[in-house]
Amino acid sequence: MIVRTIDEIIGTENEVESDTWTSRRLLLEKDGMGFSFHETIIYAGTETHIHYQNHLEAVYCVGGDGEIETVSDGKVYPIQDGTMYALDQHDEHYPRGGKTDMRLICTFNPPLVGTETHDENGVYPLLSKQPVGK
Structure with a gap:
């Protein structure tokens, strides 16, 4: 069993930050679950x-x-507590923070290895050895 807390992630290499978001990566490819699991904060405005x-x-x-x-x-889709969305078509998109920071729980397939950040086209590189959708 794997048990982790956000407090264990904050300030480690598994907390990745940018000017507009912070991603706290709780499960990664090395955990062997077939997906990665993150808490992401999209900053207000x-x-x-x-x-x-x-x-x-x-x-x-x-x-x-x-x-x-x-x-x-x-x-444009409003997002608030209790809303789910799935990017099932590799949808190019713009998440926007509203009046308050958005706290999102995210899963990725294939899983992230942990070091990924968006490139100039908004893309995460494929570092996982696991194929998409498997």
């Missing part, structure tokens, strides 16, 4: 361009507010 070409992601909001815009059709 920010916008981040993301396009996970190598990963599928499911997200559940457990606090705060904001929105997500899909680039392909310009649709």
